[in-house]
Amino acid sequence: MNVEEILKTQKKIPLVTRTVIHLMLVNNRISEASTHALKPYDVSTEQFNVLRILQGQGDRPANLSTLNERMITKMSNTSRLVDKLLAKGYVSRAVCESNRRKIEIRITPKGLKALEDMSRAVKAMEEELLKNFAKPQLQQLNALLDNF
Amino acid sequence: MNVEEILKTQKKIPLVTRTVIHLMLVNNRISEASTHALKPYDVSTEQFNVLRILQGQGDRPANLSTLNERMITKMSNTSRLVDKLLAKGYVSRAVCESNRRKIEIRITPKGLKALEDMSRAVKAMEEELLKNFAKPQLQQLNALLDNF
DNA sequence: CCTATACATTTGTACATACAATTGTTGTAA
DNA sequence: TTACAACAATTGTATGTACAAATGTATAGG
Secondary structure, three states, X not given: OOHHHHOOOOOOOOXXXXXXXXXXXXXXXXXXXXXXXHHHHOOOHHHHHHHHHHHHOOOOOEOHHHHHHHOOOOOOOHHHHHHHHHHOOOEEEXXXXXXXXXXXXXXXXXXXXXXXXXXXXXXXXXXXXXXXXXXXXXXXHHHHHOOO | OOHHHHOOOOOOOOHHHHHHHHHHHHHHHHHHHHHHHHHHHOOOHHHHHHHHHHHHOXXXXXXXXXXXXXXXXXXXXXXXXXXXXXXXXXXXXXXXXXXXXXXXXXXXXXXXXXXXXXXXXXHHHHHHHOOXXXXXXXXXXXXXXXXX
16 A cells, blocks of 8 residues: 555655554455445444443443444444444344443343454455455564554 | 543444544544634635635636536535625626636635735644644654545 | 536535433432 | 433434436537
């Protein structure tokens, strides 16, 4: 990926600006690839993410604020995102009896099954995206990103 | 930035997945910082970007497809984005006389003036975002990102 | 010429997102 | 116990985005 080529410019871009643009361009790639990989399952990247969080919860239910906390992109309305998953039958939602302000969200067996397929597709997408990276490079990249 | 800490998980995330998540998290930071930096000027990141492209055009006008080509995030409706900039008086739009299908978009003096201020704010935002990176690290990061 | 096709942009529409206000519930201090 | 503030989630609304269809213009083949 060559930044100048993508932006079709011959100008010299300052290193700092170039880095930020570079990261945005990479993110576009990721975002497109992810959307595409999940398209057959009719879920968005963040919906997939929520399912993954719920899977990680095991038997313990999650409430909305927990989900929000752990999502990659903090959303203003996780409520409606859960509505969508509910409509697809991938999660269940119940009022928490010990604190009726909270809700208990769980992934359903149907959701778990669907998540398995999605995970395979996402894994393949990730491998494809990063196919030009050797393991030490990935480690180096992660180390650098930690500086943020 | 620690991925596991942000996602509040103790689980070991596979390196490839972790890298993708890392990049998405970084992009969220960038995107928030950019939106925030441009808020006082009432333009979005992509609107700023289009103004920057138009500035780079010098006296030559750009048409819609040119803008689309050079934007960081390719949009489906650059048309309406230009509408917004037009409403703010930052750009002018005229039908191209040599080919009436095309339009000629130029940045106005008012747009140039506003862009100066925005550029300063964006530059400061970028420096702040990357303050933990030394120059060689930035070069290394850019080199790694080229693998995409 | 006339028609079909390609091109450049715009518009319609459904869906997503951000932000603020609202609802319902709980804890707490007078 | 009763107000009041804090909490958790939901809803309203305005704005943004994606995708497809439509509009208007130019080009090429018969």
